[in-house]
Amino acid sequence: MKGIxxxxxxxAGGQGVLTLLKILAEAALKQGFDVKTSEVHGxxxxxxxxxxxxRFGENVYSSxxxxxxxxxxxxxxxxxxxxxxxxxxxxxxxNFLVNSYRIYQPMMYLKNEKYPDRKQIVKGIKKFSRxxxxxxxxxxxxxxxxxxxxxxxxxxxxxxREGFLPLSRECLLAAIKEFFPEKHFEINKKAFDLGxxx
Amino acid sequence: MDFFADRLLDKxxxxxxxxxxxEAVARGALEAGIGLAATYPGTPSSEIGDSFATIAKQAGIYxxxxxxxxxxxxxxxxxxxxxxxxxxxMKHYGxxxxxxxxxxxxxxxVNAGMVVAVADDPSCWSSGQGEEDxxxxxxxxxxxxxxxxxxxxxKDLTKYAFDLSExxxxxxxxxxxxxxxxxxxxVRLGLLPKPKTKGFFVKDFKRYNILxxxxxxxRMHRELHEKLVKLQQVSEAEKINFIVNEKVxxxxxxxxxxxxxxxxxxxxEEIGSVPVLKISFTYPLPEKKIKDFASRxxxxxxxxxxxxxxxxxxxxxxxxxxxxGKELLPVAGEYKPEDVLLALSKVVxxxxxxxxxxxxxxxxxxxxxxxxxxxxxxxPHRSVFYAAKIAGGETTxxxxxxxxxxxxxxxxxxxxxxxxxxxxxxxxAHGIKKVSDQNVxxxxxxxxxxxxxxxxxxxxxxxxxxxxxxxxxxxxxxMTGHQPNPxxxxxxxxxxxxxxxxxxxAKACGVDSSNxxxxxxxxxxxxxxxxxxxxxxxxxxVIVARRECQLLAIRxxxxxxxEIQKFEIDAAVCKKCGICLRQFGCPAIxxxxxxxVIDDVLCTGCSVCAQICPYNAIKPKKVEKVREK
Numbered sequence: 001m002k003g004i005x006x007x008x009x010x011x012a013g014g015q016g017v018l019t020l021l022k023i024l025a026e027a028a029l030k031q032g033f034d035v036k037t038s039e040v041h042g043x044x045x046x047x048x049x050x051x052x053x054x055r056f057g058e059n060v061y062s063s064x065x066x067x068x069x070x071x072x073x074x075x076x077x078x079x080x081x082x083x084x085x086x087x088x089x090x091x092x093x094x095n096f097l098v099n100s101y102r103i104y105q106p107m108m109y110l111k112n113e114k115y116p117d118r119k120q121i122v123k124g125i126k127k128f129s130r131x132x133x134x135x136x137x138x139x140x141x142x143x144x145x146x147x148x149x150x151x152x153x154x155x156x157x158x159x160x161r162e163g164f165l166p167l168s169r170e171c172l173l174a175a176i177k178e179f180f181p182e183k184h185f186e187i188n189k190k191a192f193d194l195g196x197x198x
Numbered sequence: 199m200d201f202f203a204d205r206l207l208d209k210x211x212x213x214x215x216x217x218x219x220x221e222a223v224a225r226g227a228l229e230a231g232i233g234l235a236a237t238y239p240g241t242p243s244s245e246i247g248d249s250f251a252t253i254a255k256q257a258g259i260y261x262x263x264x265x266x267x268x269x270x271x272x273x274x275x276x277x278x279x280x281x282x283x284x285x286x287x288m289k290h291y292g293x294x295x296x297x298x299x300x301x302x303x304x305x306x307x308v309n310a311g312m313v314v315a316v317a318d319d320p321s322c323w324s325s326g327q328g329e330e331d332x333x334x335x336x337x338x339x340x341x342x343x344x345x346x347x348x349x350x351x352x353k354d355l356t357k358y359a360f361d362l363s364e365x366x367x368x369x370x371x372x373x374x375x376x377x378x379x380x381x382x383x384x385v386r387l388g389l390l391p392k393p394k395t396k397g398f399f400v401k402d403f404k405r406y407n408i409l410x411x412x413x414x415x416x417r418m419h420r421e422l423h424e425k426l427v428k429l430q431q432v433s434e435a436e437k438i439n440f441i442v443n444e445k446v447x448x449x450x451x452x453x454x455x456x457x458x459x460x461x462x463x464x465x466x467e468e469i470g471s472v473p474v475l476k477i478s479f480t481y482p483l484p485e486k487k488i489k490d491f492a493s494r495x496x497x498x499x500x501x502x503x504x505x506x507x508x509x510x511x512x513x514x515x516x517x518x519x520x521x522x523g524k525e526l527l528p529v530a531g532e533y534k535p536e537d538v539l540l541a542l543s544k545v546v547x548x549x550x551x552x553x554x555x556x557x558x559x560x561x562x563x564x565x566x567x568x569x570x571x572x573x574x575x576x577x578p579h580r581s582v583f584y585a586a587k588i589a590g591g592e593t594t595x596x597x598x599x600x601x602x603x604x605x606x607x608x609x610x611x612x613x614x615x616x617x618x619x620x621x622x623x624x625x626x627a628h629g630i631k632k633v634s635d636q637n638v639x640x641x642x643x644x645x646x647x648x649x650x651x652x653x654x655x656x657x658x659x660x661x662x663x664x665x666x667x668x669x670x671x672x673x674x675x676x677m678t679g680h681q682p683n684p685x686x687x688x689x690x691x692x693x694x695x696x697x698x699x700x701x702x703x704a705k706a707c708g709v710d711s712s713n714x715x716x717x718x719x720x721x722x723x724x725x726x727x728x729x730x731x732x733x734x735x736x737x738x739x740v741i742v743a744r745r746e747c748q749l750l751a752i753r754x755x756x757x758x759x760x761e762i763q764k765f766e767i768d769a770a771v772c773k774k775c776g777i778c779l780r781q782f783g784c785p786a787i788x789x790x791x792x793x794x795v796i797d798d799v800l801c802t803g804c805s806v807c808a809q810i811c812p813y814n815a816i817k818p819k820k821v822e823k824v825r826e827k
Binding site for chain 1: 200201214215216218241242244245323324348377380381382383384459460461463464467534535536539552554557558560561564565566567568569570571572574608609610677678679749776779780783784785787788789797799800
């Protein structure tokens with residue numbers, strides 16, 4: 001891998017955005033990279049959407065992904081992939097991995113705004129990306145392991161399978177193992193493996 | 199043990215772990231042999247205290263969530279006076295609360311290292327109050343201040359701060375900002391010594407004598423200034439202020455500090471090397487080092503977030519140089535790496551690679567519905583807001599307070615008219631009542647009530663005032679990440695303790711017993727009636743709306759395998775009046791096609807939407823009960 005790899009993770013509170021960030025950071029560390037992350041805490045978390053950043057490479061200064069410089073966007077909510085486009089661009093070959101799960105917000109109805117349909121979202125992303133993959137991770141995770149909260153780890157497996165992540169399966173699994181308490185490891189490994197499977 | 203605790207107490211020296219800045223500060227304190235830590239949680243500083251809470255018992259140190267920052271500071275200062283190393287952490291506005299005790303502590307001095315970690319919040323990610331720049335307070339307090347740029351420096355400078363503090367017998371300030379607090383990076387672990395937790399207060403009348411006339415206090419003030427002279431010599435010599443790209447030939451030099459240093463270095467990777475003086479010893483500044491550095495260039499660019507503190511000093515230290523600062527980068531709002539890149543590329547005259555303006559233009563073409571912070575599905579505050587809005591109407595004034603319930607400002611509810619400070623809703627409610635006949639309802643949370651709500655309540659009772667006060671008791675300090683408070687009967691270290699009842703407290707403050715009423719927000723009718731009655735009574739009235747934060751309640755239910763009774767909307771009965779969708783504003787309620795629907799994952803089963811639906815269209819869901827493992 002040349003230069004710095006920039007990841008933007010977007011999702012709602014409770015979807016496991018921070019968990020995903022911490023696992024990825026740990027995996028990048030295990031792979032021998034310098035790592036910087038940016039988290040969101042406090043009121044900005046409440047009910048709304050949070051955006052976290054992860055950057056790894058030989059030597060990383062800032063923890064913030066610049067506009068247009070993301071190499072990978074993982075959006076745990078469908079429409080938020082659009083908001084992440086500011087970080088994405090053709091020159092950066094941004095790949096999008098989007099969970100087709102939708103979270104609506106009261107403000108939309110107060111302002112009479114409509115949730116965009118899939119076509120509009122795909123079209124919006126197109127200008128800013130190399131490739132985008134949509135997957136119903138929340139449903140898949142629920143079907144496979146009976147727990148919607150493993151959707152984040154399922155997406156991690158999927159990102160690896162799509163070739164979106166310059167991190168080895170071993171490092172990712174080792175990070176998952178380190179992060180979760182022993183009793184939750186198996187269920188998360190199962191979700192990860194499922195994401196990796198064709 | 200969990201992932202977070204394991205790493206904080208990892209004994210493997212030299213091991214690399216990823217910490218956010220706040221965790222690294224806690225680890226640095228542990229490596230310095232800290233014996234006591236205290237805080238009042240305030241984002242972006244909260245995870246410093248939370249880290250201590252995670253490991254305090256195991257590490258054998260004492261930690262508490264104090265009732266407010268002033269008490270936390272007093273607790274930590276007392277420990278340091280007794281010879282036990284201590285830390286107190288808080289957000290910028292928290293330091294203002296603590297200031298009354300903090301300034302005299304500088305005069306009295308400490309005997310063991312004491313570090314005051316304070317987190318500023320550029321761009322106000324979690325602060326409604328303002329973008330205060332606490333660097334001014336170091337000067338006001340005559341105390342040294344250090345400023346890290348990343349997680350490794352957070353740990354290193356914290357450790358160093360303890361030694362410095364002990365050497366000069368002064369508290370040392372560690373100034374952080376949101377992006378440093380919540381920025382993660384690799385940290386190399388150092389040795390964890392056995393903490394010293396027991397101390398002894400040595401009486402010393404001569405040293406602590408402040409009796410007027412102020413001869414001794416004047417002596418203390420003079421000694422503080424003498425210490426500052428010596429501290430400046432340390433600042434000059436310390437390698438924590440360092441020069442990068444020293445040998446590069448350039449007409450421009452950059453002086454920077456804090457998180458901006460990272461953006462500067464990243465920008466220079468793209469536009470070419472320029473010498474950079476990185477300042478970590480923010481007060482007193484290494485003036486000679488700055489002067490020598492500046493002497494080599496025609497122009498000095500100062501890159502710092504918020505107020506031009508560094509810039510004004512550089513102008514004073516190097517008056518004959520061209521200094522560029524706030525005319526290049528804004529004084530308000532945090533910097534983004536691209537802001538610094540664009541600014542520096544202008545000064546250096548080298549173009550950056552990416553067209554950010556075009557990117558913004560293209561991005562602006564995408565239509566995306568609005569989002570913002572909202573109350574969580576099932577939040578008990580929502581029911582109270584909705585009830586207060588209907589009962590109070592537009593003629594009622596709602597002085598606001600600080601907590602998740604600042605979201606009462608959202609247009610659906612509009613039950614927070616203005617917000618100033620912790621506990622201030624009651625003081626303002628009282629003041630309005632003294633000059634106006636309008637209805638006034640102050641809405642304040644449990645932790646905020648304990649923090650600063652009690653003195654104004656006594657004041658209102660004593661001075662015969664009559665606002666209505668609603669205490670939203672969700673049994674936790676929720677906004678900052680669920681820290682326990684005196685209303686819960688549990689300490690930061692997980693021990694059982696006496697629970698302070700808000701009702702008892704209100705009566706003790708002088709509120710008439712018959713004017714203290716407890717309601718369950720999940721019982722909408724009861725909540726609404728209580729507010730209506732309180733307003734009609736025109737006397738000082740306290741309503742305690744008690745219901746646990748649903749984030750915690752749902753977590754407990756999931757853990758215990760308790761089934762959650764979800765709700766659904768009967769499309770045949772629903773008249774689409776919009777009350778639940780637009781006025782009540784629960785994120786679990788949305789539209790699918792033309793129908794109103796409740797999201798099965800998000801619904802927490804609070805049932806309040808069913809209670810407020812005028813057509814009884816919302817019912818417990820029958821078909822399948824959702825159960826998560």
